[in-house]
Amino acid sequence: MTYFIDRRANAKHKSAVNRQRFLDRYRTRIKRSVEEAVNRRSITDMERGEKVSIPARDISEPVFQHGPGGERAIVAPGNKEFVEGDRLRRPGGGGGGDGSGEGSASNQGEGVDEFAFTLSREEFLDFVFDGLELPHLERKNLVDLDEVRQVRAGVSRDGTPARINIVRSMREAQARRIAMRAPIRRALREAVEALAEEERKDPVLRNPARISELKEEIERLEKRLEAVPFIDTYDLRYNNLIDQPQPSSKAVMFCVMDVSGSMTQAHKDIAKRFYLLLYLFLERNYEKVELVFVRHHTAAKEVDEEEFFYSRETGGTIVSSALTLVDEIIEARYPAGQWNLYVAQASDGDNWDDDSVACRKLLVERLMPRLQYFTYVEITPHAHQALWEEYERVEAEYDKRFAMRQIVEAGDIYPVFRELFKRRVAP
């Protein structure tokens, strides 16, 4: 007897648990590899998995085995020129060639010293963002939110035919039928009994008038019984849907960058990596993430990604122009009730001196109340200027939603990013 079973549709990831256990067990080692990879990789490269190696010694499963040494005989195939009594030099590398081993040991890959495997993209990002958390994820107020979702909320007596709840309707109909028929049935039973009693009497004693009366009554009741409708509009029940306010699952990330002459391509690359990390991070937390690129020198402009990172401009720097533009864009396209707003600003710290105060004002009065989080990275090895000082005052006021750090070289990005978003212990 033979059965064929097509299992292809069955659950695939049967080993997922075991795989996860393995990753958990060697968490610290893998994390080290991942951190190295993040620092090494080019920016466009974050979206794939990573090959990770662990010294095989650390993850071996020991069993009792024969060690090298002693006396043993080995039978091997493929003799060409040997005859009995020949003496041979030991092949290099010592004990090798003790073939035959256990069947399962052969698929360990080539690396005897390193156990190499590939993390999937998801697993890779899990490690990258391990222990990080988006700040201020708690919602302001549900009533502020315009976003709604329809949810089931019991049944109601009215609704559209498309939402009819058949089971409940039929149950109502049955209940009504039982209720309406019960008195009729009772009367009918009584009439039938009375008639039977009357007919059992001696023919002489029978009352013909009563008999015909009862017969009429029975007929009338039977008609009434049949007249009880099987289903009535009164029975119909509909699935009820109500609107429920919904935490927004959409986020928009404003990338703000200074493109004045003092920002070199190296600066921009560092900034780009920072934006990228933030973008990946937001993408993991929101269903939909939109990007808005705002660059500025003395004037601000909304541009596409290519232009944002690669076109060169010269001239002075007025940071407030960019913040004003961000404010306008929010006003026009991203109402705070529907969108989670993030701003990431990168600059080398240059600004017109009196503009910095304007920036602080703009932030405190217009932007900060609506933003989820504002991050500022200053890419400079030099001392801070006026902008940094003004921003420090903003940070003092909005310490939970405003963060600023200095980056000197590319290697700092990941640590700084981790610091900005590290999971804070709940107060």
Added chain:
Amino acid sequence: MTRRQPIATGSDWNFEILDAFEHEIARLADEYRLDTYPNQIEVITTEQMMDAYASVGMPVGYHHWSFGKQFLAVEQAYRRGQMGLAYELVINSDPCIAYLMEENTLMMQVLVMAHACYGHNSFFKGNYLFRTWTDAPSIVDYLVFARKYISECEERHGVEAVEQLLDACHALQNYGVDRYKRPSPVSAEEESRRQTEREEHLQAQVNMLWRTIPGRPRGDALAGMVDEEDPLGLHGGGRYPPEPQENLLYFIEKNAPLLAPWQREVVRIVRKLAQYFYPQRQTQVMNEGWACFWHYTLMNRLYEEGLVDEGLMLEFLQSHTSVVQQPAFDSPYFSGINPYALGFAIFTDLKRICEAPTQEDREWFPDTAGSDWRETLEFAMRNFKDESFIQQFLSPKVMRDLKLFMVVDDDQEEMLEVAAIHDERGYRRLRDSLSVQYALAVREPNIQVYAADIRGDRSLTLRHVQDGRRPLARSVYPVIRHLHQLWGFPVRLESVENDEVVRRYHWPLAEEERRE
């Protein structure tokens, strides 16, 4: 014989075609009187095959990181194109579960059905080791029980505690088998019910053993002798266990002083599964040789009857040849003796000896030469394991064909010595030596429980019977560390050769040793 139309041509397949082929193979297998369990053939994807692989072929397995590691290794090797996945996987159960990968060509599917569903299947059903040690109808049930029990333990005691216990058990699982006693089969429910009883009973037994009030000395061997160190005989009473125990995990399960009942049960589960795989480890050459012999025979019959066309047959021969190929010792592809090649060669030659014996065969196999080949092969399949099978049936012709030779590697000599080659003087020694090479008792160090100091420091002493001065590999330390975790008290291991202790290992290490 009338040649019929091929059932299908090309490399695509569907379930009707598979069914038709299966039907024909079953008919031919029946002609050859192959006795099999019913087949359950499952078509799966590559990823599912990797899953199956990683869980060492158990259709349901408990969770453990080592299986995840296995999976990653398989996946990596497969992605790099280093390793074609095995085209088949077959499980010793009743019904016999065989996997077909969806990517396989039609030829592969037919080949796998012949190889696994009739070759391996009949081996599982017929070979004495499998008959004695495994219980095909209940294994899947038992696996279900094991998985459920272990995940319950994880819930109750934490994943980490269970993981550490399993690590320790896995390190000793090759020493968790009974070589002589036959276990009795039980179903999952039965197992579950018994498990509860066992917990209570077992604990009572352990408590008896470890009572702190010493019982009356039992040892007769020492009776009458007065030990000056111990005139009252407090430490007398003979060694425990009185006989060395080969099943380390069994000994732990029954005697480890500190294990909780659930821990004993987990030890038992690992031990039971080791026992289930024990026959497979001892019959690689035979099992694969038998399956190859039958797929070769059945495929040729299909071709003779015209049920497969030349194209398919060529593809088959190409695949078959690469499976039973034996690279020479100096080839870059050499990785020991290929069990498929050796097994196939022996079975094929055995058939030849029956059908067309030479003078040499008559001398070497007086009873076999000229006998009915089908009966002889069946006898060989049923009643041997690799070790004895080679000893009994490896013919001079096979040794010549494979150009076998024997090298003696003695670390006290500067050079290796070729001790025997495939010639008149060497045949017997080659055969003996190869047979020994497949003896599990020789492949794995012989280690037994020698004594548990139940009246003293509760230490456990193991004995390694060393042969040919072959020492234990360095992995001995992590393994006895695991053993120490299970036992809970100091563990000692002595290597003994010719009744003399040549090396001692112990765990835990003293402070200064740790720093080394």
